[in-house]
Amino acid sequence: MTDDHADTTSAAQAPDEAAAPTLDALMGERRKKRGALADAGIDPYPSRFDRTAVAADLHSRHEGLEPDVRTGEQARMAGRVTAVRRHGKLSFVTLSDVSGSIQLLLQQASLTDQAAAVLDSIDLGDWIGAEGEVITSRRGELSLEATELWLLSKALRPLPDKWHGLTETDTRYRQREVDLLANPDSRRVFEIRFAAIRAMRRLMEHRGFVEVETPILQPQAGGAIARPFFTHANALDIELSLRIAPELYLKRLVVGGFERVFEIARNFRNEGISTRHSPEFTALESYQAFGDLTDGMDLTEALVMAAAEAATGRTTFVTGDREIDLAGPWPRRPLLDALEERLGRRVHPTDDREELARVCRAHGVEPLDEWGPGKLVFELYDQVLLPETTEPVFLVGYPVEVSPLARHTADDPTMADRFELCIAGKEFANGYSELNVPEEQAERFEFSAAAKAGGDAEAHPADQAFVRALEYGLPPTAGIGIGIDRLVMLLSEVEAIRDVILFPMLRPEAG
RNA sequence: GCGCCUCUAGCUCAAUGGCAGAGCAACGGACUCUUAAUCCGCAGGUUCUGGGUUCGAAUCCCAGGGGGCGCACCA
Numbered sequence: 001m002t003d004d005h006a007d008t009t010s011a012a013q014a015p016d017e018a019a020a021p022t023l024d025a026l027m028g029e030r031r032k033k034r035g036a037l038a039d040a041g042i043d044p045y046p047s048r049f050d051r052t053a054v055a056a057d058l059h060s061r062h063e064g065l066e067p068d069v070r071t072g073e074q075a076r077m078a079g080r081v082t083a084v085r086r087h088g089k090l091s092f093v094t095l096s097d098v099s100g101s102i103q104l105l106l107q108q109a110s111l112t113d114q115a116a117a118v119l120d121s122i123d124l125g126d127w128i129g130a131e132g133e134v135i136t137s138r139r140g141e142l143s144l145e146a147t148e149l150w151l152l153s154k155a156l157r158p159l160p161d162k163w164h165g166l167t168e169t170d171t172r173y174r175q176r177e178v179d180l181l182a183n184p185d186s187r188r189v190f191e192i193r194f195a196a197i198r199a200m201r202r203l204m205e206h207r208g209f210v211e212v213e214t215p216i217l218q219p220q221a222g223g224a225i226a227r228p229f230f231t232h233a234n235a236l237d238i239e240l241s242l243r244i245a246p247e248l249y250l251k252r253l254v255v256g257g258f259e260r261v262f263e264i265a266r267n268f269r270n271e272g273i274s275t276r277h278s279p280e281f282t283a284l285e286s287y288q289a290f291g292d293l294t295d296g297m298d299l300t301e302a303l304v305m306a307a308a309e310a311a312t313g314r315t316t317f318v319t320g321d322r323e324i325d326l327a328g329p330w331p332r333r334p335l336l337d338a339l340e341e342r343l344g345r346r347v348h349p350t351d352d353r354e355e356l357a358r359v360c361r362a363h364g365v366e367p368l369d370e371w372g373p374g375k376l377v378f379e380l381y382d383q384v385l386l387p388e389t390t391e392p393v394f395l396v397g398y399p400v401e402v403s404p405l406a407r408h409t410a411d412d413p414t415m416a417d418r419f420e421l422c423i424a425g426k427e428f429a430n431g432y433s434e435l436n437v438p439e440e441q442a443e444r445f446e447f448s449a450a451a452k453a454g455g456d457a458e459a460h461p462a463d464q465a466f467v468r469a470l471e472y473g474l475p476p477t478a479g480i481g482i483g484i485d486r487l488v489m490l491l492s493e494v495e496a497i498r499d500v501i502l503f504p505m506l507r508p509e510a511g
Numbered sequence: 512g513c514g515c516c517u518c519u520a521g522c523u524c525a526a527u528g529g530c531a532g533a534g535c536a537a538c539g540g541a542c543u544c545u546u547a548a549u550c551c552g553c554a555g556g557u558u559c560u561g562g563g564u565u566c567g568a569a570u571c572c573c574a575g576g577g578g579g580c581g582c583a584c585c586a
Binding site for chain 1: 521541578582
């Protein structure tokens with residue numbers, strides 16, 4: 001691939017900045033300071049530190065204090081140094097911990113010898129501990145007037161610009177730890193992510209769902225239509241797929257008597273990477289015995305609302321140039337009605353295929369030969385209707401042809417009891433009344449297996465283990481899947497999926 | 512995979528064919544209420560890599576690498 005007919009030995013493979021003289025010098029300075037402390041008998045890497053307060057805690061307890069107040073309260077704090085302002089015999093240090101930041105006020109005259117030595121050697125980025133009295137400065141800022149300081153760990157590498165932070169996207173993704181410590185906005189996004197997931201987990205547990213773990217390495221990927229990643233198990237000498245969805249295993253657990261299960265599942269799909277697609281993404285999937293798609297929509301709505309509330313406390317969010325209000329309840333519209341309104345004519349999977357293909361072309365959808373009528377109807381939704389959605393809406397009723405695991409509608413064998421949640425042109429959730437008739441499931445699998453034999457890389461062979469499970473009896477069941485990454489994108493108002501994934505997939509570093 | 516854009520000091524950015532610069536960070540100094548502290552001084556470069564054009568290339572051309580965006584595939 002690389003036509004390196006280069007004559008030289010291309011020794012210019014200097015591993016990143018190892019050869020950068022400036023960086024070497026900066027790191028050398030910091031090593032020197034660390035050494036000086038060690039020489040003075042101060043351990044630069046102490047094994048533990050007990051703190052009594054974090055920044056947010058102090059701020060909330062001492063809110064609104066007048067300037068120049070001494071509280072008499074002693075505190076021990078720890079965190080990273082994010083700013084230093086030295087004024088001769090008086091210094092201010094901004095200490096950032098997990099909760100926020102607080103100012104240390106250091107008067108040379110009242111420092112211990114160790115504190116003086118540590119202060120002398122402090123660099124931006126160092127982890128330090130401090131002990132002293134909680135006061136307000138003359139300007140009224142809540143501060144810890146420290147008399148003792150400890151170095152907890154040295155930052156040998158210089159931090160990014162304290163004002164501009166780190167902007168280069170490549171470095172932000174590759175060295176997320178630096179991004180997180182330098183860019184409060186980045187940190188905020190992940191706080192939203194964690195809070196949203198926590199809220200959804202809490203709600204699921206509250207409703208009696210148990211959190212389970214199903215295989216990521218699977219002999220046969222299933223539960224979705226997608227190209228899998230493959231890997232190899234040496235012990236068994238077999239090829240395995242990374243899961244594309246946990247669905248089939250979760251339903252087997254319902255067969256086994258766990259009537260309400262969910263998994264916050266990392267899924268892997270060997271497909272394009274874009275602003276909205278990551279090869280590795282997280283979905284919440286849940287299955288609820290005795291329910292149908294109505295219960296699925298109820299649960300989906302509750303989950304999204306709970307996530308929004310816990311993560312941001314708001315219901316309105318800006319995405320692109322639209323403002324979205326998540327306040328429910330969300331309308332539930334038959335998909336075919338919505339399509340009729342948009343297209344000016346009714347379409348249905350039983351319509352003549354050529355006629356549907358003409359409708360597609362008329363709306364800029366180029367039909368492929370292998371698409372059946374159900375797929376054509378689905379593509380009209382996907383390419384015409386979906387991008388125009390703004391406020392949350394459940395579209396209900398999808399062609400069976402594109403819903404191989406969903407129960408067909410009672411009075412229409414070509415349509416499935418399935419819904420999708422659409423917000424701002426994107427699909428956020430998908431759910432249905434599960435198909436639980438083993439023979440019908442086996443037939444649907446045969447259809448897919450035929451497609452695979454026909455060369456469709458996204459189709460999968462029949463999953464006999466799953467059909468066998470259905471033969472033991474799957475109760476009526478409602479299933480849902482929610483795209484966590486996209487939900488977090490909406491809640492944190494970022495446009496790139498990589499901004500909500502801690503360590504997104506990238507090409508390996510260096511040559 | 513295809514197209515467009517981008518890569519300069521640790522970080523953020525200038526320099527459009529004519530001596531590679533600034534701010535922050537660092538280093539030396541002054542300063543007991545700052546909070547993007549201020550002031551004085553000093554230092555810091557494989558301009559992503561390799562070729563080419565030119566008297567002269569960060570700048571123009573070719574090839575390669577990383578990243579971004581759009582399209583395609585998908586959720």
